[in-house]
Amino acid sequence: MLKKIFPTLGRFRFTVQIVMLFVTVYGGALLGSYTVDRISQALPSLACAFDKQTADHCILIVNQHQLHHRIGEALVKAQEITLKVFVPTLISVATFFAFFFVLNKAFCGWVCPMGTVQELLYRIGRRLGRPLNRFKPDNVERVRPVKWLLLLVLVLGLPLAAGMGYAANELGDPYCQVCPSRLATTLLTADTEQIALRTGTNINFFLGALGNAMFGFVVIAALAVRQPFCRICPLLSWNAMFQKLSPMRLVKKQYDKCEKCGVCEKACPMDIHEIGREHGNKAFHEDCTLCGRCAEYCPDDDVIQIRFFGIRLFGSSRDYYKTRVKRESPEGMPKNRVIWLKQAK
Amino acid sequence: MKRNQLMLGVLLAITSASAGAAESAPSATESMAAMAHSGHDHAAMMGMGKPMSWTAYPTLKVKSSGESRERMVAIVVPQNIAADGIDAWSNNLIDENGRRRLPLDMAGAKLDKPTSGGFHWLAAREEQDSAVRVASSVYYYGERGAANPTDMFMHQKHELEIVPQPYPREHSRYRANEDWKFLVRFNGQPLPEQKIVLETSNGSRSELISDAQGVVVVSIPDDFKAETEGKKAGHGRPGADFVLAAEHADGGKNYLTAFNAAYGKSAFDQRSIAMGLGFTLLGMLGAVPLLRHRKAKKNDAPEQKAEA
Ligand code: SF4
Ligand code: SF4
Ligand code: SF4
Numbered sequence: 236m237l238k239k240i241f242p243t244l245g246r247f248r249f250t251v252q253i254v255m256l257f258v259t260v261y262g263g264a265l266l267g268s269y270t271v272d273r274i275s276q277a278l279p280s281l282a283c284a285f286d287k288q289t290a291d292h293c294i295l296i297v298n299q300h301q302l303h304h305r306i307g308e309a310l311v312k313a314q315e316i317t318l319k320v321f322v323p324t325l326i327s328v329a330t331f332f333a334f335f336f337v338l339n340k341a342f343c344g345w346v347c348p349m350g351t352v353q354e355l356l357y358r359i360g361r362r363l364g365r366p367l368n369r370f371k372p373d374n375v376e377r378v379r380p381v382k383w384l385l386l387l388v389l390v391l392g393l394p395l396a397a398g399m400g401y402a403a404n405e406l407g408d409p410y411c412q413v414c415p416s417r418l419a420t421t422l423l424t425a426d427t428e429q430i431a432l433r434t435g436t437n438i439n440f441f442l443g444a445l446g447n448a449m450f451g452f453v454v455i456a457a458l459a460v461r462q463p464f465c466r467i468c469p470l471l472s473w474n475a476m477f478q479k480l481s482p483m484r485l486v487k488k489q490y491d492k493c494e495k496c497g498v499c500e501k502a503c504p505m506d507i508h509e510i511g512r513e514h515g516n517k518a519f520h521e522d523c524t525l526c527g528r529c530a531e532y533c534p535d536d537d538v539i540q541i542r543f544f545g546i547r548l549f550g551s552s553r554d555y556y557k558t559r560v561k562r563e564s565p566e567g568m569p570k571n572r573v574i575w576l577k578q579a580k
Numbered sequence: 581m582k583r584n585q586l587m588l589g590v591l592l593a594i595t596s597a598s599a600g601a602a603e604s605a606p607s608a609t610e611s612m613a614a615m616a617h618s619g620h621d622h623a624a625m626m627g628m629g630k631p632m633s634w635t636a637y638p639t640l641k642v643k644s645s646g647e648s649r650e651r652m653v654a655i656v657v658p659q660n661i662a663a664d665g666i667d668a669w670s671n672n673l674i675d676e677n678g679r680r681r682l683p684l685d686m687a688g689a690k691l692d693k694p695t696s697g698g699f700h701w702l703a704a705r706e707e708q709d710s711a712v713r714v715a716s717s718v719y720y721y722g723e724r725g726a727a728n729p730t731d732m733f734m735h736q737k738h739e740l741e742i743v744p745q746p747y748p749r750e751h752s753r754y755r756a757n758e759d760w761k762f763l764v765r766f767n768g769q770p771l772p773e774q775k776i777v778l779e780t781s782n783g784s785r786s787e788l789i790s791d792a793q794g795v796v797v798v799s800i801p802d803d804f805k806a807e808t809e810g811k812k813a814g815h816g817r818p819g820a821d822f823v824l825a826a827e828h829a830d831g832g833k834n835y836l837t838a839f840n841a842a843y844g845k846s847a848f849d850q851r852s853i854a855m856g857l858g859f860t861l862l863g864m865l866g867a868v869p870l871l872r873h874r875k876a877k878k879n880d881a882p883e884q885k886a887e888a
Contacts, residue, residue: 267728267730267746268746268749269728269729269730269746269749269750270749270750270751272728360871365871366871366872366873368870418860427853428847428848428851430853430856430857430860431848431851431852431853431855431856432851432852432853432855432856432859433850433851434850434851434852434855435850443856443859444855444859447856447859447860447863448859448860448862448863448866449863450860450863451859451860451861451862451863451864451865451866451867452863452864452866452867453863453867454863454864454867455863455864455866455867455868455870455871456867456870458870458871459870459871460870
């Protein structure tokens with residue numbers, strides 16, 4: 236029965252993603268209107284606080300505000316630094332981790348509305364016959380540090396500096412001002428306030444313009460590039476800091492045939508070449524979103540597995556692989572289905 | 581630099597006390613507070629309150645003081661009403677601060693921050709002969725984990741009441757051009773077809789009628805004048821005040837209730853849709869080359885050639 240509804244892990248994940256898209260974008264309508272009704276107020280996904288109907292919101296806005304209004308401001312009045320200043324931040328991080336512990340980075344691959352929106356766009360791109368622009372290994376390497384830079388500067392550094400008075404007050408939440416999820420989720424609720432550019436101050440204007448342009452770029456690029464924004468997302472790096480602390484893992488054993496195969500690399504939406512070339516800890520890379528596609532497309536038994544406390548939740552298998560590739564290529568091209576535009580040509 | 585045009589009135593979802601309390605800080609001026617509160621003599625207060633006030637309806641002004649976020653104290657000042665004290669309900673109705681009676685002195689009534697924090701419903705009541713007058717307002721103390729305020733809002737506190745459905749959530753506020761719902765009820769029962777008067781400190785006045793369920797949808801007017809920036813509400817954002825009032829006669833008594841709150845400029849004030857769309861389009865154009873099929877290049881890996 237379950238097999239009929241969810242013949243593949245991919246279908247199961249897609250269903251979870253759609254449900255979570257509704258929860259994170261519109262779920263507040265069910266829970267109630269006050270912020271205290273939010274599930275955790277520190278979700279490891281880009282569910283956006285600016286979306287007035289969200290059921291929960293991301294940890295990043297919490298980080299920025301606490302650094303700005305609590306820690307930064309308290310650091311200036313040096314005499315007031317007590318543990319109390321850090322308590323709310325510690326509580327937020329603990330709340331975040333309570334969630335993160337169970338699912339690890341699956342929050343990216345299964346829950347994040349911004350991740351889902353990009354995947355949906357990529358699917359549309361397949362239907363429209365758009366090409367796939369893959370990141371080659373050295374390009375991937377070049378892009379990877381950007382997410383750490385954004386985390387360090389926009390989420391942690393500038394808000395702290397603003398709180399301490401070293402940076403303009405508008406830099407209290409600079410990441411939110413460029414975050415594409417703010418635009419994606421509010422537009423999904425038909426709210427046009429966020430897409431309207433703030434003209435109050437130069438900083439607002441500059442960051443807003445950058446954010447809107449990046450959002451526009453991501454929306455179109457996602458038709459032909461897998462998860463273009465995820466690669467520089469500061470929540471990806473934030474989550475990566477805690478990745479090794481969760482019992483949910485991607486496990487890959489050493490296997491000699493990998494060198495000639497590399498199907499998992501093709502299937503990986505984050506172009507993580509390590510998944511094909513490495514094993515053990517190195518294969519569970521900081522960019523991994525635990526989407527499980529590599530395990531789905533590995534054509535040999537149990538080479539790649541998703542494990543929780545060491546228990547195998549899903550593992551690659553030859554038979555599964557055979558049925559999987561009949562439905563969709565590793566790169567995400569649907570098979571045996573009408574592909575409108577491409578065929579019309 | 582103006583402090584925080586940032587996130588004009590949008591939910592700024594922090595979990596700590598941070599901006600919260602400051603945000604709901606209203607715009608009373610000290611002189612007004614002192615004037616309106618020179619004594620408990622009814623006639624004197626009515627007389628003094630009127631010329632200063634933008635409305636004749638009873639209102640509550642709340643201003644916060646105290647430097648540290650932890651030790652915030654709010655002062656509640658009744659206007660156009662002679663009351664002996666202020667009643668405060670907290671969003672945690674069952675704890676010891678669930679309902680408090682705050683004594684009034686010259687400066688107003690002091691509302692300390694209870695550890696539970698969160699929303700407070702404030703009311704002043706005056707009963708003279710057959711007239712019952714109530715002023716009501718809401719104050720928010722930021723606190724992580726404060727209880728859900730829905731029960732507090734719905735709890736019956738007076739005979740005639742105007743209840744926000746809902747009140748703007750934490751770190752948010754009423755803004756011009758927005759529609760907000762209010763329930764009018766008498767002895768806990770919705771009052772259909774009840775007249776409600778809306779007045780604002782910017783000079784707007786209108787009348788509304790509640791529907792069959794006792795609900796009125798209030799469009800907060802966009803009545804900020806270009807020349808006047810408006811008074812500074814918390815977070816340094818321009819703000820004004822509005823009051824909703826209803827009158828109802830029953831059993832030989834006349835009841836008047838008023839609910840007042842601050843509101844800010846429209847969400848689209850200092851925002852430009854055209855420029856927003858412009859930059860979004862620019863970004864989109866930048867990505868268009870990615871959509872073109874690429875030609876195979878000399879150094880391509882075999883699989884890339886196949887793709888191309
Ligand atoms: S703008 Fe982005 S970082 Fe800020 S609350 Fe929204 S999703 Fe989180
Ligand atoms: S990396 Fe992608 S999926 Fe993960 S939080 Fe960022 S946008 Fe969402
Ligand atoms: S390594 Fe595997 S699970 Fe991780 S992102 Fe790539 S395909 Fe998904």
